Amino acid sequence: MNERQTGLRGRTASPSDDADRAVLALVTDGQLDALQELYDRYRTMAYSIALRITTDPSLAEDVVQDAFLGVWRNASRYVEGRGSVKTWLLSIVHHRAVDAVRRRRPTTALPERETTPPPALTLPDIWNEVAAGLDRDAIAGAMATLTEVQREAIELAYWGGLTQQEIAARTGAPLGTVKSRVRLGLLALRRALVGDDGTGTEPVRDGMS
Amino acid sequence: MSHDDVIDLASGYVLGALEPAEEAAVRDHLATCSLPHAEFEELGGVVAAMLEDVELVEPPAALRDRIMDAARADLAARASRGPATVATPVAGPEPTPAPPTAFPSAAAREVRRAARTSRLDWALRIAAVIAVVAIGAWGLGLQRQLDAANRFNQSVASVLDAAARPGAQAVILTPAEGKQGRGIAAVAADGTVTMALRDLPTQTGTQVYTAWVIVGKNAPVSVGDFTVDANGIASVTTRPEPAPPGAIIALTLEPNAGNTAPKGEIYATGVAPGAAGATG
Numbered sequence: 478m479n480e481r482q483t484g485l486r487g488r489t490a491s492p493s494d495d496a497d498r499a500v501l502a503l504v505t506d507g508q509l510d511a512l513q514e515l516y517d518r519y520r521t522m523a524y525s526i527a528l529r530i531t532t533d534p535s536l537a538e539d540v541v542q543d544a545f546l547g548v549w550r551n552a553s554r555y556v557e558g559r560g561s562v563k564t565w566l567l568s569i570v571h572h573r574a575v576d577a578v579r580r581r582r583p584t585t586a587l588p589e590r591e592t593t594p595p596p597a598l599t600l601p602d603i604w605n606e607v608a609a610g611l612d613r614d615a616i617a618g619a620m621a622t623l624t625e626v627q628r629e630a631i632e633l634a635y636w637g638g639l640t641q642q643e644i645a646a647r648t649g650a651p652l653g654t655v656k657s658r659v660r661l662g663l664l665a666l667r668r669a670l671v672g673d674d675g676t677g678t679e680p681v682r683d684g685m686s
Numbered sequence: 687m688s689h690d691d692v693i694d695l696a697s698g699y700v701l702g703a704l705e706p707a708e709e710a711a712v713r714d715h716l717a718t719c720s721l722p723h724a725e726f727e728e729l730g731g732v733v734a735a736m737l738e739d740v741e742l743v744e745p746p747a748a749l750r751d752r753i754m755d756a757a758r759a760d761l762a763a764r765a766s767r768g769p770a771t772v773a774t775p776v777a778g779p780e781p782t783p784a785p786p787t788a789f790p791s792a793a794a795r796e797v798r799r800a801a802r803t804s805r806l807d808w809a810l811r812i813a814a815v816i817a818v819v820a821i822g823a824w825g826l827g828l829q830r831q832l833d834a835a836n837r838f839n840q841s842v843a844s845v846l847d848a849a850a851r852p853g854a855q856a857v858i859l860t861p862a863e864g865k866q867g868r869g870i871a872a873v874a875a876d877g878t879v880t881m882a883l884r885d886l887p888t889q890t891g892t893q894v895y896t897a898w899v900i901v902g903k904n905a906p907v908s909v910g911d912f913t914v915d916a917n918g919i920a921s922v923t924t925r926p927e928p929a930p931p932g933a934i935i936a937l938t939l940e941p942n943a944g945n946t947a948p949k950g951e952i953y954a955t956g957v958a959p960g961a962a963g964a965t966g
Contacts, residue, residue: 616739634703
């Protein structure tokens with residue numbers, strides 16, 4: 478669709494993102510009803526993500542509670558035009574879940590993570606449309622186009638909360654190989670979901686597959 | 687951290703899979719580097735899409751109560767700490783509106799319309815939150831929270847009445863970038879828009895505010911001129927004009943009444959909501 482080509486900071490978002498922004502605006506104004514609405518809309522996905530990452534129902538509940546309290550206090554940090562409210566919210570849940578898992582493990586020391594996800598996790602315009610239309614089958618199908626080691630690396634990173642170094646230690650592969658698998662896997666996912674590789678800036682060093 | 691190093695770490699970063707020190711270094715770089723980092727957005731988009739691939743499990747009902755209790759307590763704690771901070775940044779009061787910037791000429795609009803296929807290109811000129819809400823359970827909440835100015839309260843009551851009628855829906859009007867002016871409106875089934883507005887700078891001389899309905903890529907249609915009182919408050923009922931889902935309601939400050947095409951700057955906008963079930 479040509480709306481992707483406009484490259485403007487405005488959105489061609491689905492009606493539900495419009496509604497989400499309205500809800501979030503009310504949350505920013507301190508409306509408890511609005512927080513309740515936001516929770517009801519995304520509680521299942523939020524809890525499911527937290528549960529998948531923590532594998533602990535009680536910890537998952539804490540993660541969801543922390544995330545929504547964070548949103549309650551910092552709703553004004555949501556940046557217009559950088560992605561959907563849904564993605565922003567669920568990225569916060571993901572972060573807190575990974576934090577909780579890493580705290581549970583005695584190894585990696587953590588910095589205090591803010592409510593705001595790293596800028597890259599918010600979406601440019603093109604992704605709003607794509608993401609709005611995606612469902613589990615589409616993602617699962619896209620994941621199936623990856624090699625097994627790519628899929629493993631990405632799942633360990635994203636759903637296991639492991640760092641690339643930890644993945645290297647766990648799988649016995651060199652760090653450079655892990656980085657390469659992760660990168661190629663993400664590019665393959667993008668290709669499967671969107672149909673192109675993006676601009677794909679290459680670093681000035683050898684990659685290994 | 688060099689630019690190349692950052693690109694090398696992009697995939698790990700978007701997955702949240704960097705060591706803490708690396709992640710901090712990348713974050714700092716992104717905050718200060720003026721070069722584009724398209725790979726972050728492209729890869730980040732994939733990661734966000736991965737969130738969809740999760741097996742769904744319902745949380746326990748009690749979690750909702752715990753969250754709402756905590757939020758309520760947080761709100762009370764904030765209130766007791768003193769004046770609430772306004773979460774939405776608002777520029778200092780601007781009693782004299784800036785000189786109006788003209789809309790692009792009809793010819794320029796035509797060229798632009800031809801160049802883009804997005805039906806939202808007019809709205810995209812407005813750097814504002816466009817929000818839609820169904821009044822439903824929030825009607826009372828909104829009313830309690832709004833300012834106590836009598837006239838505003840009365841006009842809000844009119845809006846809520848109008849919004850309660852069959853086929854009507856509520857619209858929130860939010861300020862354009864750098865502007866004040868907000869309100870709530872009800873779009874009736876016949877397209878009449880009833881609005882309660884506040885914070886609009888008082889008009890001077892022959893200036894009036896004009897409400898416009900913009901449907902798709904069509905030119906804006908004026909649905910009425912109005913003025914705000916000394917407190918920046920206005921209560922407006924427009925003439926009926928079809929406002930299908932997605933139509934934009936915009937308020938401009940015009941140099942004179944009776945304009946059939948907008949000449950003034952945009953102060954606030956809202957979007958007529960979609961069909962029922964859009965929030966489902």
